[in-house]
Amino acid sequence: MPGARVERISVLGGDNGSSARRVLALEWNQEGQAASLPERVFTKSTPTLPMRLSAGKAAPAEGRFLTDLRPHLPIEAPQCFYTGRDPVGGRSLHLMNDLTHERGATFCRADSEIDRAQAEQIVDTLAVLHGTFLHGSCTLDSSFLRTYENFFDAAARNNIEAGHDEAMIRAAHVIPAGVLARKASIWPSAVEAARMHGGSPRTVIHSDVHLGNWYITEDGRMGLSDWARVCRGFWGRDLAYSLMTVLAIEDRRAWEQALIERYCHAFSKQSGTALEVNDAWDAYRAQACLALLMWTPTLCPPPTLPDMQPEATSLEMIKRITTAMDDHDVVTMA
Known part of the structure; x- marks a missing residue:
């Protein structure tokens, strides 16, 4: 002006x-x-x-x-x-x-309660994002974004594996016994899940859709903030990472089937490509270990990374993700 x-x-x-x-x-x-x-x-x-x-x-x-x-x-x-x-x-x-x-926004915290209607808004938001950019024919150019593998490989070079290993010991009291017993398989499973991004149709993903990056406006809309890790990758990452962190454990267990079905419907409508529910479930399970790898190094960051979250928040997210992994036998799938 x-x-x-x-x-x-x-x-x-x-x-x-x-x-x-x-x-x-x-x-x-x-x-x-x-x-x-x-x-x-x-x-x-x-x-x-x-x-x-x-x-x-x-x-x-x-x-x-x-x-x-x-x-x-x-x-x-x-x-x-x-x-x-x-x-x-x-x-x-x-x-x-x-x-x-x-916008009168209230940012979510680890103790924020997300109700069913808000959870539906979350999967609708992700479906719009993912469905919009699924096809190369999309007129919006997203080629400047890095691939998800670029992010994962950079994190690996920062030695997040060591932070993950330390956190699995430090957070053992919130991790289900079945996941702890197979903890050695988590890193290899995460590496394999990262490689899935290169073999799947790419779209734009937020990539850091945990509870703390969502907000609620004064008129009740769910918003998504902090796009620092936006990239081109596999939509299954956002779907798994969001539902496994934004919902209380019992709510996730009660709602995740319906929410995944809702996501598939909205994704198919937005993209023009049918997404089968069984395929979405396979992606949901397969990407769980990558969701965990966002929080174990956050609890125990390597020297090259800053402290990013309060310990209580990290422990709650680790608890939610590993409980979902246990519920769906994720580590036995490796």
């Missing part, structure tokens, strides 16, 4: 994890006020070396997804006003709308 200028910036709060997150209050001059420019914005940046190692390389893709692709998706998700990255030092910055101020 010509003539618009920020005259004062105040930091209202924030926290640090895989990135530094802050809420800023902006005071505009008369031109900015007349244009109704946002009074609050949300920033994501990577000021520290561990943050840049963890998320810095993904920042350009996240920013481009939010600016180029997100506006075409009829889903509840953040809007990005500006994105930039220093190609030499790796520092990055995203400037987005403040969802709490603008």
